[in-house]
Amino acid sequence: xxxxxxxxxxxxxxxxxxxxxxxxxxxxxxxxxxxxxxxxxxxxxxxxxxxxxxxxxxxxxxxxxxxxxxxxxxxxxxxxxxxxxxxxxxxxxxxxxxxxxxxxxxxxxxxxxxxxxxxxxxxxxxxxxxxxxxxxxxxxxxxxxxxxxxxxxxxxxxxxxxxxxxxxxxxxxxxxxxx
Numbered sequence: 001x002x003x004x005x006x007x008x009x010x011x012x013x014x015x016x017x018x019x020x021x022x023x024x025x026x027x028x029x030x031x032x033x034x035x036x037x038x039x040x041x042x043x044x045x046x047x048x049x050x051x052x053x054x055x056x057x058x059x060x061x062x063x064x065x066x067x068x069x070x071x072x073x074x075x076x077x078x079x080x081x082x083x084x085x086x087x088x089x090x091x092x093x094x095x096x097x098x099x100x101x102x103x104x105x106x107x108x109x110x111x112x113x114x115x116x117x118x119x120x121x122x123x124x125x126x127x128x129x130x131x132x133x134x135x136x137x138x139x140x141x142x143x144x145x146x147x148x149x150x151x152x153x154x155x156x157x158x159x160x161x162x163x164x165x166x167x168x169x170x171x172x173x174x175x176x177x178x179x
Contacts, residue, residue, distance in 0.1 A: 012089030015100035035116035036070030043120035085156035
């Protein structure tokens with residue numbers, strides 16, 4: 001593992017646990033935590049207009065240190081260029097669908113509140129989102145893996161395939177940082 005871990009991207013399929021991992025990592029490194037969903041979505045799941053979104057992302061990536069979770073492929077090239085570390089959650093589709101369904105159940109019926117989206121964005125069963133998760137590995141995974149492969153000699157790249165690997169990485173980073 002290279003020494004520098006100042007600007008960290010966490011990407012992968014929805015429902016994989018990127019935001020939860022990002023929170024834990026932020027607790028270890030004490031870098032600013034930037035949930036892209038928090039910045040992108042306005043009340044009631046209204047998206048930020050594309051030109052405004054690009055300006056927002058350009059602004060936040062200028063910061064010296066950050067942990068950023070979320071895909072948003074339109075801004076990925078500029079975020080990837082600035083990042084020194086990428087953590088890709090390469091989880092099975094079934095696991096991501098299960099986690100996303102649990103998130104909806106917890107939010108809608110048990111009152112659980114997510115800290116990675118605006119408070120006014122209540123959990124809901126969104127067929128488009130679940131379809132995106134269902135098709136993610138088949139349609140997007142190869143492109144992400146190829147993109148990361150092109151950066152493996154210039155950046156810290158971690159491919160995480162399960163929660164045991166995610167926890168082991170957190171433990172390694174914690175040990176390197178005296179935790």
